[in-house]
Amino acid sequence: MQSIQFQQFSGSLQGQGQSSYCIHNLHWHVNEGEHWLLLGGNGAGKSALTAALVGEAKHENGQRVCTFKKLLLVSSDAQKQLLNKELEEEKNSLVKELIIDKNYNIDLRKQLIKLFKFDELLTRHFRKLSTGETRKFLLIKALSSNADLVVLDEPFDGLDVQSCQQLNKILIELSQTITFVFVLNRLDEIPSFITHYGYVNQGCLLHTLAKPDSEQLSDLLKLLHLEHTSLDVPSPDTEQEQKAFTGNALVKLSNAKVSYSDVSIFKNLNWTIKKHQHWQLSGANGSGKTCLLNLITGDNPQCYNNDIEVFGFKRGTGESIWDIKQHIGFISNALHMDYRVSISALNTVISGFYDSIGLYQKPSDAQINIAQQWLTFIGLSDKQNTSFTQLSYGDQRILLIVRAMVKHPTLLILDEPCLGLDEANRQRVLLLIEKICAANTSTVIYVNHHAADKIKGIENYLKMEDFH
Structure with a gap:
């Protein structure tokens, strides 16, 4: 042959x-x-x-x-x-x-x-x-x-x-x-x-x-749609835009450390994240990637034992969780596992305006329109009425990234977004991240295991191995 x-x-x-x-x-x-x-x-x-x-x-x-x-x-x-x-x-x-x-x-x-x-x-x-x-x-x-x-x-x-x-x-x-x-x-x-x-x-x-079977081919064609689609991501909601953080330094950690039972997870970590300065955070399992992110979001109680400034607030000076989280979009494998509500793809995206798992408020016409634009952008407009739980795993992950992005957060944290995805859907996620970085409306922190797995548009790197 x-x-x-x-x-x-x-x-x-x-x-x-x-x-x-x-x-x-x-x-x-x-x-x-x-x-x-x-x-x-x-x-x-x-x-x-x-x-x-x-x-x-x-x-x-x-x-x-x-x-x-x-x-x-x-x-x-x-x-x-x-x-x-x-x-x-x-x-x-x-x-x-x-x-x-x-x-x-x-x-x-x-x-x-x-x-x-x-x-x-x-x-x-x-x-x-x-x-x-x-x-x-x-x-x-x-x-x-x-x-x-x-x-x-x-x-x-x-x-x-x-x-x-x-x-x-x-x-x-x-x-x-x-x-x-x-x-x-x-x-x-x-x-x-x-x-x-x-x-x-x-x-x-x-x-x-x-x-390929029909689902594999469908995923590949969705990837191609995203490849050819306009670079311009949909605009933010006007009301949300008015709440956007206007400072330059979004996050500043000085000699940050986390330890449990006298076991050090990381120490002596200095990190300043400036607006539109996209970062890739890498490290092996147990290196402290999630601990570090939780210091920023306030989900780790040790954030009050560290010198941390987030969106103009010094941790422990009376700021509320909402003061911080209104500026953050977040996606992780754990969130995906927790997002088990049977709401439509459209309402899944809209829920990102309220940071809720499910949708419990009546959205505005502007929010519905923006969510529909995002579905068109990622090639899922024909699935807007399909239940989230009926979508493929890859489509669900893409939707949750868009859910995190729909309010155009000042800081978008993508914690190992490719975990569990096959190669076509992995490429869809990486391409979507590239387009979000290029749009320069949100500062991106992309978390993964391998520093060598680089994304176009991300030029700053933090390796957890440097702080052990």
């Missing part, structure tokens, strides 16, 4: 101008008869990945082993390369001279030419073709060339509805003899014969699914 295998492969693809798209530590097998769809946002690295697949990326590290005899790529970059070659070599080739390939399938070529109404273009000079016509040219050439593996990057772009339908029928027929790898942005164009899915982000193939 023919295949292509990547082991710890790293490489790059030079783009237009001076930009370069990189692939990092790629582990990927594509076997004969499999049909892959690569998903991801603009600039995620899909083009670099497909270039590596057909051997056109610069090989920098690792292994690429290919036993496919003939591989072809149809993409906008391939169009540009072919046109540039004609210009550089000062050629003025006719289309019919370029469309013929060695060992091509004559009958299939005739069928594709008829499909795309290309007969009258065969005697035209290639450089005179429009962008759409050039794309059709590449499709005819690649599909009729008896290639073993064909990569189709947005093959339906520029085609009318009828041409798309006819091309899809031909692709279904050819999938019996050709291995395909697709790159698509429109989910309604996904061919029915796709067997494997891959999610690409920041030059890495982060998640792959082989013949």
Whole structure:
């Protein structure tokens, strides 16, 4: 069986101008008869990945082993390369001279030419073709060339509805003899014969699914929705916005320590959190991550034995719990376990305005509207009336993060939000955190076990191991 295998492969693809798209530590097998769809946002690295697949990326590290005899790529970059070659070599080739390939399938070529109404273009000079016509040219050439593996990057772009339908029928027929790898942005164009899915982000193939069930595929498509959605998170409630903390230093701990029965959990910890200064807090189990957070929220009684300032209040000077918690949004695995009420997804988000488990107050029209905007943002608007307890575990976790974020808290604490999630939902959570950080309406503390598990937008790090 023919295949292509990547082991710890790293490489790059030079783009237009001076930009370069990189692939990092790629582990990927594509076997004969499999049909892959690569998903991801603009600039995620899909083009670099497909270039590596057909051997056109610069090989920098690792292994690429290919036993496919003939591989072809149809993409906008391939169009540009072919046109540039004609210009550089000062050629003025006719289309019919370029469309013929060695060992091509004559009958299939005739069928594709008829499909795309290309007969009258065969005697035209290639450089005179429009962008759409050039794309059709590449499709005819690649599909009729008896290639073993064909990569189709947005093959339906520029085609009318009828041409798309006819091309899809031909692709279904050819999938019996050709291995395909697709790159698509429109989910309604996904061919029915796709067997494997891959999610690409920041030059890495982060998640792959082989013949996924409906729930796995749904989670992957929700991730893609979040990847492509607007960066602008929904606005805060006007009343909530008026209560926002306006100072710069949100939290200041001086020589903080926590101990139980003469056993020190941590000591000599100095930490100042400034507005829009996002932090990643890491440490092993038992290192004191949750203890430290509880000092900030006031849920650890030792907060009164420490020198702590939170939102302008010095701990122990008569501040109330609400004085502190009105500025904090919070999500943890423990909260998820406790959130067992059977209220709708919409009301789950609205409950974040009141920091309640369940909803016991009548929300305003503005709060309902904002909650609906958040559901649209995360791709769950169709589930707004579904009970929280009937949603998948991943959807529940995303909802609880949005619940914590809906009031645009001054400080958003995400305590190991990926715990218990599969890879697709983990990527959804990490991407949502990235978007929240980029929005710069809340300061984020992201808690996890591994300092190396970094999130774009978080540039400050606190490791609990440094305070033992």
